Amino acid sequence: MNKKNGTMKKTIVTDGLYLYTFTDYTEKHANTVTVLVRNQAGADKQALIIDPSYPEFAEQLKTDLQTQGITPEVIVLSHYHPDHVTGCAVLSQSRIYVDEHYEYNYDNCRIWEPGYTYLRPTHLIRGGDSLSFGDDTLKFCYAPGHSRCSLITQINGKIIQVGDLLMLDVGRKNTLPYIADGGSIVEHIKSLKLIKELDPDAIIIPHGGLIDNKNRIQDLVDDRVYYLEQLLNSKGKLPLEKYLKNDISWYDNLEFHDTNMVYLL
Numbered sequence: 001m002n003k004k005n006g007t008m009k010k011t012i013v014t015d016g017l018y019l020y021t022f023t024d025y026t027e028k029h030a031n032t033v034t035v036l037v038r039n040q041a042g043a044d045k046q047a048l049i050i051d052p053s054y055p056e057f058a059e060q061l062k063t064d065l066q067t068q069g070i071t072p073e074v075i076v077l078s079h080y081h082p083d084h085v086t087g088c089a090v091l092s093q094s095r096i097y098v099d100e101h102y103e104y105n106y107d108n109c110r111i112w113e114p115g116y117t118y119l120r121p122t123h124l125i126r127g128g129d130s131l132s133f134g135d136d137t138l139k140f141c142y143a144p145g146h147s148r149c150s151l152i153t154q155i156n157g158k159i160i161q162v163g164d165l166l167m168l169d170v171g172r173k174n175t176l177p178y179i180a181d182g183g184s185i186v187e188h189i190k191s192l193k194l195i196k197e198l199d200p201d202a203i204i205i206p207h208g209g210l211i212d213n214k215n216r217i218q219d220l221v222d223d224r225v226y227y228l229e230q231l232l233n234s235k236g237k238l239p240l241e242k243y244l245k246n247d248i249s250w251y252d253n254l255e256f257h258d259t260n261m262v263y264l265l
């Protein structure tokens, strides 16, 4: 059995902006892929894809796009981790954009999950760069913390894809922040505060989908900042409950706490 087999759900955010959410066989975790589609007069419709996730999911996405006559042209990666980038191999004709600090994780990925093909980007992004795609404009902010090469992508200013700075499980519980190899607690806090400064109308979370309620966005960010600041201030000596703004039953992936504490050493 293919471990990644699960369900595909497609939702429309705005005209030409779609989310494809793939839930894996555990039905606990999901990957949401962002797809922008543009119409070109006299040519095929083309798609820009943010975080194509795993190849098993990217295959389903590719098939769905093909049936609509849409060609994948551009891929943007929020960061270079296996669960966001390995789908690139299925969409290999596309241009691939990733943050300029990706190399460290390119090496890590081949150790963490060696069974996949890892494509190098065709274009590097620097924080502050913009990318035009038809009538849409993407603007990138460098937002490290979860990883060394994390980006926040503003889609026409109002909607932002936040990478793994925020995560929810399928049951909508808040996943604990995760500081991966090359990440940083201090940088993670700064990047979360940047989300608030950008004041988006909606956010897209690769593991969590669309949140289009401003109060909910602020609460999610504040909750994670609280945890990370408690972590820094306490030097990691308290029971887990003491780091959490809400009741412990509100959270998932509590095992991330042990990994995060390593970054205090």
Ligand SMILES: [Zn+2]
Residues within 6 Å of the ligand: 081, 083, 084, 164, 206, 207
């Ligand atoms: Zn991820």
